[in-house]
Amino acid sequence: MDSNGLKPAGPSEDIPAPDARQLERAAAAIRKGSAIAVTGAGVSAESGIPTFRDPGGFWRKYPPEEYAAYSAFLRDPKKVWKMWQERAAMLEQARPNDAHTGLAALEEMRYLQAVITQNVDNLHQEAGSRRVIEYHGNARQMVCLECGRSEPLTRSRIQEIPPKCRSCGGLMKPGVVMFEEFIPEDALAESERLAMGCNSMLVAGTSAQVYPAASLPQIAKYNGATIIEINVEPTDFTHDLVDVFLQGSAGSVIRRLTEHLKAGSSG
Ligand code: OAD
Secondary structure, X not given: OOOOOXXXXXXXXXXXXXXXXXXXXXXXXXXXXXXXXXXXXXXXXOOOOOOOOOOOOHXXXXXXXXXXXXXXXXXXXXXXXXXXXXXXXXXXXXOOOHHHHHHHHHHHOOOEEEEEEOOOOOHHHHHOOOOEEEOOEEEEEEXXXXXXXXXXXXXXXXXXXXXEOOXXXXXXXXXXXXXOOOOOHHHHHHHHHHHHHOOEEEEXXXXXXXXXXXXXXXXXXXXXXXXXXXXXXXXXXXXXXXXXXXXXXXXXXXXXXXXXXXXXXXX
């Protein structure tokens, strides 16, 4: 637990690494090409960013109905921006980990078509992933609710809260999707199309509880894709939907998977 009462869910040492047979099953599906990844907060846990629902997670300290709902933001923007001062400090320090660099490498190797991420931390892009669909927006930006102008969200810019638009004086809002808001239309449409057409889907570090993102593995499965889940613990999807469950921290599992594919090994 850090001084903020938040605890990044880091790599779990007690969890055995997935065996070579499971890795090869996942690799075989990915070798067919047209794979996509759907990522969640667990992928950034090893970068020091707490997840939402794990013990020590963000929503334990900041109930989403008070801090992440659009109506709550309009009711008390200063309160919500205060939480963002803490989050922005954390995000500015975070660097990509092996999960992010591994997924970027899979794209470079032409196995992975795209990463659809629920994360707002920009770490996939920083790791070199080129096609990143931001399902819940990006916290490196903020947007004016009056004129729509956006600008970088930096710690120094939010020293005074709530920040006001430099061109019209309107209220600025973090560039993330809040509860009660719609998923950006482009991201929604492109993600659904990719989920319908992929041969395999890597579902990494998400509790798969938030819709519509959680429907993507279902769409892929019903369209014949192999679902590979990477998580430190089973989720609601593990038994019903998932074909290959690779238990472990996203960083170490994705690194091993990438090495396995690079080596072209069959065992
Ligand atoms: P959650 O906090 O709900 O779930 C995190 C998942 O990551 C859990 O299943 C953990 O078991 C797993 N996990 C933790 N550490 C891990 C590690 N090192 N390696 C692999 N897995 C690990 O976060 P999300 O599923 O991303 O939305 O949450 C989805 C959405 O809910 C977020 O985008 C956010 C939140 O409300 C909005 O704010 C709109």
